[in-house]
Amino acid sequence: MSATIKDVAKAAGVSVATVSRVLNNNANVSEGTALLVNNTIKELGYSPNFLGRNLRKCETNVILAIIPSAEHTFYSEILRGMQVKAAELGYDILISTSNSNETTEQHLLNMLYNRTVDAVILLGTRLSAETLSDLNNKYCVTLCCERVENADLVTVTVDDCAAAFDAVTCLIKKGHRNIGMISTQGNALSSKDREKGYRDALEYNGIEIREDYIYRGSYDYRDGGYAVEQFMKLDKKPTAIFAVSDMLAAGAVNKAIKLGLNVGSEFSIIGFDNLFLCEIVRPSISTIEQSCYLIGSIAVEKTIANLATPHKYSGRFIIDHKLILRQSTGD
Amino acid sequence: MSATIKDVAKAAGVSVATVSRVLNNNANVSEGTALLVNNTIKELGYSPNFLGRNLRKCETNVILAIIPSAEHTFYSEILRGMQVKAAELGYDILISTSNSNETTEQHLLNMLYNRTVDAVILLGTRLSAETLSDLNNKYCVTLCCERVENADLVTVTVDDCAAAFDAVTCLIKKGHRNIGMISTQGNALSSKDREKGYRDALEYNGIEIREDYIYRGSYDYRDGGYAVEQFMKLDKKPTAIFAVSDMLAAGAVNKAIKLGLNVGSEFSIIGFDNLFLCEIVRPSISTIEQSCYLIGSIAVEKTIANLATPHKYSGRFIIDHKLILRQSTGD
């Protein structure tokens, strides 16, 4: 159907080896031949078939990024960081969505097994530490935005504990003593770490920790509202909330307003991620911003480095975060 | 490094052909041999190398979906529709982002040239009709969410003109006679079509069309605000706005509120896409909902159909839309 390297070789009157050398900018080819070959390539509209090349070289120069869902804008900047760094290093990033479903996630890993991609970067995962370690041992897998205890692979995240500590400390400094937290069920360590940061901040400031101040639901917007409803049933109602995601914070803000609370200095809310949403809603939402671009960039850099070495590195990389204050904390 | 089909054949004491047959569920293999081979496969932890298979079969069973950016949640449901239909038909969907940049888009098309993927589905495009037609002629390309005049390829969109007509008619029925429109610059026909629907609705109701009621900017949130500012400088100020995207509508809503306008029945705004955002902001935003899941599903179905036939179909598919009324129109 389309031209092959053989066609080019024949048309240019050289061997396929020479065409291949031209294709790969190999030095050992005379200027004249190179010109001739390049012209023939153009004439025939030839492009190399990477299936042949990849098979031969046992590499694809493609990294698969698996995100939970395309519905979360949070990943977009991370993906951009990945793409820029990957392009720089001669790789392409392809994306697929797992729908936070372990079966789908497993299916996508087939691309690793069957050599369709060189490596996988997981933006969150449902897999166990053992699975991840095995996978990274046999292939090359990196984890982003989430950590898994004792999993032996490169992990790139913010310091969730410290970030939560900062957020809650800010609320305390504003005079709040009754601070609720909206967290999530399940075993995402990002949430657990943020809970720890929440507890640490309270403890550090000599504030009693109340278990009924911690609501755990899904990441769904509505859970933010449910949390507020729950809190408002308590004897001692919280006057501030720290949520592990901006969506939850948005749900909390809207529900609080609906309940007649004066969201701002009187009833403060801080989210997590700095989604664009935070700027759009009224009141705008204070939040923790992660250096997303950097997370993506570093994840790719470390992944490609691991691809090149026989003894894989598997450390944890902590990326910067920043507290951003807006109207939901009265700023 | 990892086991090959040869290793399996040797270990099982059969030929590679037999292993291949088992791998592909070929009927012509005895139950006993199949069992033996499958056990050996498990023992060796073998998975077939798709680079070999794909090279041999000249197909990858992968479709590349190119989206402008992962920042727009609008595409998520379309992608889900694509993935479900693709899985059904034995294909995988991989996603990449073009950043609305023609160079990047062109780069991604390399995956088509070099046979890394079987087909490409573009969710919007910067390419010309000629480029698209050539591309689809030589390979297999489908266009979604946007149309390009005279481009010879399968195109799947809502009826933008009719949808806009519905939105504007709704505003007129609510008593508005001075209706502004927030559109976009550039040559996106979706916007042009929506402008036509806007004009048609006005004309149909005997309302004069004023060119200064049409603002054209980017798709950026802020442009929604700029539009409102612009409109408020006019002698006869609009009392309603139809925007070609929810982001623009959100920007318009917030700016209108800031200017002291009573957004709702007094000053109405309708957006486009039905982003989740519409439900979160206050007032919630009326909008046009597209049947996104269906758009994705049909796009994939038609693409795969075209992959199988020598004479490609290249028609346009119109998908349903629905007007959704919320607080921003006083509902």
Next chain:
DNA sequence: GTGAAAGCGCTAACAC
């Protein structure tokens, strides 16, 4: 500086 040829892992005739 260039060519011949082997072989990456797989599938699919073809032969038996």
Next chain:
DNA sequence: GTGTTAGCGCTTTCAC
């Protein structure tokens, strides 16, 4: 029902 073998398109070693 199973095996032998050619060959998909490419890179790379080895000659020269």
